[in-house]
Structure formats: C-alpha cells, structure tokens
Amino acid sequence: MTDIEIMDAPAEETVDVNSAEFRYRAKSVIEAILFAAGYPVKYEKIAQVLKITTGQAKDIVHEYAKEYNGGEAPRGVILLTFDDACQLCTKEEFSPEVREALGIRRGGNLSPSSIEVLAIIAYNEPVTRAYVDTVRGVDSSYAVTSLTDKHLIEVCGRLDVPGRPLLYRTTDDFLRVFGMQSLSDLPEVSISTADEKQQTLPNVDEAPEEGAK
Numbered sequence: 741m742t743d744i745e746i747m748d749a750p751a752e753e754t755v756d757v758n759s760a761e762f763r764y765r766a767k768s769v770i771e772a773i774l775f776a777a778g779y780p781v782k783y784e785k786i787a788q789v790l791k792i793t794t795g796q797a798k799d800i801v802h803e804y805a806k807e808y809n810g811g812e813a814p815r816g817v818i819l820l821t822f823d824d825a826c827q828l829c830t831k832e833e834f835s836p837e838v839r840e841a842l843g844i845r846r847g848g849n850l851s852p853s854s855i856e857v858l859a860i861i862a863y864n865e866p867v868t869r870a871y872v873d874t875v876r877g878v879d880s881s882y883a884v885t886s887l888t889d890k891h892l893i894e895v896c897g898r899l900d901v902p903g904r905p906l907l908y909r910t911t912d913d914f915l916r917v918f919g920m921q922s923l924s925d926l927p928e929v930s931i932s933t934a935d936e937k938q939q940t941l942p943n944v945d946e947a948p949e950e951g952a953k
Contacts, residue, residue, distance in 0.1 A: 766790050767800065853883050
C-alpha cells in the first residue's frame, strides 16, 4: 500500500481581544455596521463579524459607548446599548434641524392617555391591562392597542390567574425613542392612586418626553 501523508489542518488564528490594535479596529467596524444599519444590531451578529464571542462583543460595545458618548468631540448622534443589541441614533435635541433638513413633518405624537398608560407599564412591568385600568380608573384598551401597534409595548406572557390575562412590557423601541439604555434610567417619581396606595409612576404632566410616554 502506498503511504498517504496526512497533512495537519492549519490552526485557527486566535484573536487577542484585549490588544489595543484589535479593540481599536473592532470599534471602527462596530461604528460602520451601526451607521449602515440604521436599526438595532444584535451583539451576536457583531460577534460573528469580529469572530469573537457574544460576551466579548458586548463588552467592546459598552466600552466604546462610554468613549463615544462621553468624549469632548461634538456629536449629533449617540450610541445606545440594550440587553442584546446596540444602535446609533441622532440626539433628540437636534430633531428639529434633522426634520427640517430631511423634510420630515412632525406627527405621530402620543396622546396624554397613551403617555399615561405607557408610564404605568414602564414603571411596573410586566402588568395586565386590568392593572392599568385600575390605576387610571378608566378603560385603557384603545391606548394599549395603539402602543402595541407602535411597537412601544409588547405582550410578554400571561398572568397565572383565572382567565390568564396578557402581560405587557415596554420594548427596545421604547428605550430608543426616549434615549434610554434601560428602565433604570427612568426618573424616580411617586404618586398616590385612588385607593391611596403608593405607586411608582412618573408625573406625566411635567415632562413626559424625559422618560415616560
């Protein structure tokens, strides 16, 4: 028999994620991807591109976000980080100029009732519609449907009680629209409900655009 020479497969190139050179290029790649995408990109996808783990990708993105958002260079955009994704967004303070430049008509503002419902859900999620109705003292079905259609809230399960009502929570779109990275960024405000129980809710009459819809 003829001897067959078996060649060793080339070893996979290892990536030193802690090297300054790799992290510098990785951050540039991340910025390019997010700029081109225009929507939230999952850390898993970024990890695939950089050929590193999802955890390593998330760590680099969070490190870059601190540099990007906290730098002295004037920027009109902000790098938002979520639980499983990240996104580049224009800063809300420049929205009038952006609308004027792109010919975007202002519209689609939330009604006071929708803002109130969104605030209740954001501060107490996950909650049922019946809970929202109880806090507000009125039917909230239209507002809940409207917020769901706008992808600001979503169904996240059912409450384990007779009838198994739907549970609602806020979405990543909610965080993005209000420029927050997590619900922990919501301002801490308390008001009294009709039955005098203390509920942690925002004062929607004061500044609905700063954390509550």
